Amino acid sequence: EVQLVQSGAEVKKPGESLKISCKGSGYSFTSYWIGWVRQMPGKGLEWMGIIYPGDSDTRYSPSFQGQVTISADKSISTAYLQWSSLKASDTAMYYCARLRGVVRDAFDIWGQGTMVTVSS
Amino acid sequence: EIVLTQSPATLSLSPGERATLSCRASQSVSSYLAWYQQKPGQAPRLLIYDASNRATGIPARFSGSGSGTDFTLTISSLEPEDFAVYYCQQRSNWPPLYTFGQGTKLEIK
Numbered sequence: 001e002v003q004l005v006q007s008g009a010e011v012k013k014p015g016e017s018l019k020i021s022c023k024g025s026g027y028s029f030t031s032y033w034i035g036w037v038r039q040m041p042g043k044g045l046e047w048m049g050i051i052y053p054g055d056s057d058t059r060y061s062p063s064f065q066g067q068v069t070i071s072a073d074k075s076i077s078t079a080y081l082q083w084s085s086l087k088a089s090d091t092a093m094y095y096c097a098r099l100r101g102v103v104r105d106a107f108d109i110w111g112q113g114t115m116v117t118v119s120s
Numbered sequence: 121e122i123v124l125t126q127s128p129a130t131l132s133l134s135p136g137e138r139a140t141l142s143c144r145a146s147q148s149v150s151s152y153l154a155w156y157q158q159k160p161g162q163a164p165r166l167l168i169y170d171a172s173n174r175a176t177g178i179p180a181r182f183s184g185s186g187s188g189t190d191f192t193l194t195i196s197s198l199e200p201e202d203f204a205v206y207y208c209q210q211r212s213n214w215p216p217l218y219t220f221g222q223g224t225k226l227e228i229k
């Protein structure tokens with residue numbers, strides 16, 4: 001079964017760092033781009049960026065460039081999203097999702113989401 | 121940046137009725153238009169890609185149409201499990217920008 005499994009919920013304080021993960025299985029992890037999508041409480045979906053685990057080529061949404069870092073470790077089929085200094089406004093559900101095939105036009109497999117809560 | 125505008129914001133219908141959801145782009149997106157369904161507490165699920173192709177396992181009552189700037193998701197006969205929020209999404213030319221619409225909530229009347 002093709003799936004993405006994300007790390008568990010996190011509760012952090014403003015200013016702390018955080019790295020969440022997304023592990024792929026059931027397919028060739030190095031052959032598909034992985035994206036990250038933010039969903040703030042009660043709001044819609046926002047694309048943050050994508051990474052190609054095969055060579056770690058990474059592209060960011062202008063809205064998130066410099067705010068987060070996307071990385072991957074292909075040896076363990078895992079992608080990451082990290083913050084160096086969290087803000088309360090980073091409170092959201094974060095999804096990883098696989099981009100569909102060569103066309104890379106849509107996200108066909110989604111992780112279950114990681115809830116990040118930032119509060120003092 | 122391409123903006124996707126979905127309408128209506130909320131659609132109230134009964135099981136068995138036909139649902140028509142709209143997604144309009146601020147400029148042409150070719151056919152790189154996808155639709156997702158999201159139920160409360162769940163991750164989104166891909167329904168339609170390339171404007172009109174059903175994703176794996178998606179029932180035939182879901183169909184997509186359109187090109188350029190105007191796209192439609194149609195659910196031919198609503199089942200109880202179809203009441204959810206629906207998002208459209210586009211991909212601009214490489215290097216990519218992916219944009220989601222603000223969503224349409226399909227609720228039981």
